[in-house]
Structures are given as C-alpha cells and as structure tokens.
Amino acid sequence: MRHIAIIGSGPAGYYTAEAAQKVFGDDVRVDVFDRLPVPYGLIRSGVAPDHQSIKAVSRRYEKVALSDNVRFVGNVAIGEDVTIAELQALYDAVVLATGAPHDRPLGIPGDDLGNVFGSAAFVGWYNGHPQFARLDPDLSGKTAVVIGMGNVALDVARILAKTPAELAGSDIVAHALDALAASRIERIVLLGRRGPHQIMMTPKELGELGELARAAPHVAPVDLPIPEEDAILEPGLRKSVSHLRAFAATPEHIRAEKPVAVEFAFMSAPKALLGSSKVEAIEVEKTRLVHGQAERTGEVERVPADIVVSCIGFRSSPIPGVPFDERAGRFANDEGRILPGLYCVGWARRGPTGTIGTNRPDGYTTAEHIADDVEAGILGRATKQGGDGFDALAAQRRLDVVTFQDWKKIEEAEERAAREGAPREKFVDIEAMIRARR
Ligand SMILES: Cc1cc2nc3c(=O)[nH]c(=O)nc-3n(C[C@H](O)[C@H](O)[C@H](O)COP(=O)(O)OP(=O)(O)OC[C@H]3O[C@@H](n4cnc5c(N)ncnc54)[C@H](O)[C@@H]3O)c2cc1C
16 A cells, blocks of 8 residues: 655645546555645635636545545645654655745835735635735725736736626625725726737636626727737637737727726836835836847836736745755756655646646646656555554644545535525634534
C-alpha cells in the first residue's frame, strides 16, 4: 500500500487524487489536506458567484472525496499545524496543491492607500473567504478602477456592475450583496498596459459585459486596430476582439440608457495612486507597443478613483523547508518534482495560468511521476504509516480535524440558510463553519 498526502483541496488537489486512484488502483490511500474546514479552493472562493455552472465542477471532486481510499482532512494548515518533514515521514509522497493565494504587488507609490485592494482580497470578500470577509470596501464613490485585462478583472468589473436582482440567484455572500446594493459606483475603468489584441479575456466572459441590466461597456473606436489585423489572432482572442468591436459600434444613445459605464482604457500603465489616506485618483502613463510589449511614453494623465482593485496575477506562499522560486512566485520544480517524494501541481507548480481543466493533466502527470518514482525505488519500500500515523499526530497535537462528512453537514447548513433563489449562504468565518458541523 502506498500513502499520498495532497496539500490543498482545490482542482489540482482533487484531480491528483483522482489520478492516483487510476494509477495505483486499490493500492493507494490518499489524504487531501486543507487549511480551511471547507474544500474546493478557488472553486468556492475565486470563481465568480454568478457563474454557478462553473462551480458545479465540484461535484466531480465530491465523487473522488467520497471514495473509500480518499479522505478530506480539513482545518489543518501544513507548514503551521504540521510540517512538511512530518508528512514526509508518514507518507510515501507529499504533493503541494496549495495554489497561488497572494496578489502580485502593484509596486507603485500609493499602493498602500485605503480602498486599494488586490483581487485575492476583493474576490475573497464577495465570495466569503474567511480571511477577507471583513474587508469592508467603501463603494460610496463614483469611480472604480480595475487594473488588469484578464478574466479576474472582468469578474470584478461585472460584480461591481450588476444589480442586486442580477446577483439574486448567485451565492454571493450577504455582506457583499448588501454593500453592492448600496453602491454609488457609476463608472468602472478597466486599465490595461497593452492594447485590444493583448487582452487575456475569454469571449464568453467578455460577451457577458454587453448584456448587463444597468451597465454598458464603452470602447473607443479609435483604440481598435484595423479589422484586417484580427486575422492573425488565434480564434478565441479573435472572438473576444469581435466583442470589443461590437461594444465600440454601439451608438452612444443606446449606451446612455444604462447608468453605469464600464470603460476600457488601453495602453495605460498605472504610475501612482494619489490620495491622503484613501485613494482619490490614479496617475496613468500612456504606452505604445514595441514587439508586443508596452513601452512607456512619458505622457501622464490622471483618472479619478474612489476604489482600486488590482488584478495583475498571483503568487504562491512559500512553505518552510520547500525550495521556492522567488522570481516566478511558485515552488521550484522540474515538471512537478521538487525533491524526492515531494511534488507540486496546479497553480503551485505552474503559477496562475490556464483554466480549471488545465489542472487535470497536471494531476495526472504528477500521479504518473509518483508511480515512476515508486518503480525506480526512489520512494523506498512500502512501510509508511500514512493516515493512521497522521491521526495519532493530530490527536497528540489536539488538532480539530474536519472530515468530509463534517463538510457535508456544513454544506447542508449553508443550503438551509440560503436566501430565496440562491444555492447557499456561505459561512464566512472558521468558527461558524466548525460550529455548523456539530
Ligand atoms: C477570481 C478567480 C476566478 C476564476 N474563475 C475561473 C473560471 O471562471 N473558470 C476557470 O476555468 N478558472 C477560473 N479560475 C482559475 C481556477 O480557479 C484555478 O485554475 C484553480 O483553482 C487552481 O487550482 P489549484 O488547486 O492549483 O489552487 P486553489 O484552487 O487555489 O486551491 C488551493 C487550496 O490549497 C489550500 N492551501 C493553501 N495553502 C495550504 C496549506 N499550507 N495547508 C493546507 N492547505 C492549504 C487552500 O486553502 C486551497 O483550498 C479563477 C481564478 C480566480 C482567482
């Protein structure tokens, strides 16, 4: 019997568990750890609350979690409650599937002003991540600036733009729904350093911006390259650019029917955030494209900004004793191998790229690496204690482990608490989650 510890219960963690079942059959026991008492990582706390069909992928992970040889071990932070070395002594293989939970810093003057947030914090706030539930962003100003031109920036802009009625069937948490209902924001500026051909927004998500009840996208026709240049784009990006063209072609009187404007500001690099204690404006330097890269032009303009959310990428958290690539912001690895018996998958391996499905081949590759390393004798003989050894350690340390059955009770309580039409009302603090399982 081989014992595998997977740290992180997001997509990468569960795809790896699923792959380990396929590769090892009945000869494996898998423990999936998470620092939170609830599973599924960014499926719960990142993916937008109004995209329930995407969140439904968790049913596939539930199937894995409910099988006999896989356990969920929630409410245990690896690197804090238990060290990596302790896990390595108990399991044949330890797989880091810890994601990339920290925002890449903006690194410009004024980025520490009030009402300036990274997307991990802001998205975590409206999705009820316990770490960010008390963020309390001030939405009483007129202008929001969202930095970045990827899907996370789109999510943030769309959530800021939607009406309470449009969010009613989502699982946005009550504190965020109330705050957004009282929001006075009427201008949302999406700021990108490069042009329309360099956006990282997928067509379906971008198209949604054109269908909002009270908000309309604004693209200046002069910002768009000539249509013939779209021919060289890969099909997905070409489709996204065709949405931008449709937004730009919308007559002003139609756009004006909607009171909230979502403006695309291309070729604009953030230079400084201005304000006394809270942000009041953003200084932006215009850029030009040189071989696809943004080069600053020295031309500076000021955009009012009552709230700023920066969506410019994420970094993993280092764990004591594990080699870390500081520049790339992820664990130092060779195709998922860190050290003998220590592996990484998903965002912890690749950085924050790709879709949920991209984590699946990652998980399968890692399970195959583990099988190859068993075969090559690198992981030694099958003598590790696995989950039984961990349970003894957890009892000795008095860790309050949350099981998958406990999670199901938490989930039922969240479903019972849902407002009408919504799938659930999430618990937003750890104590409440733990109480709910009893
Ligand atoms: C805002 C946002 C929206 C997104 N929307 C979409 C979308 O619509 N469609 C799409 O395809 N993709 C989307 N993605 C991307 C998708 O969420 C990621 O590809 C995926 O979640 C990465 O999986 P992961 O398992 O590597 O990391 P995560 O999902 O982040 O999971 C990591 C898990 O590890 C746990 N953990 C971390 N450190 C420790 C520790 N020390 N001890 C124990 N546990 C730990 C965390 O609590 C977490 O549960 C979105 C991402 C973001 C940020």
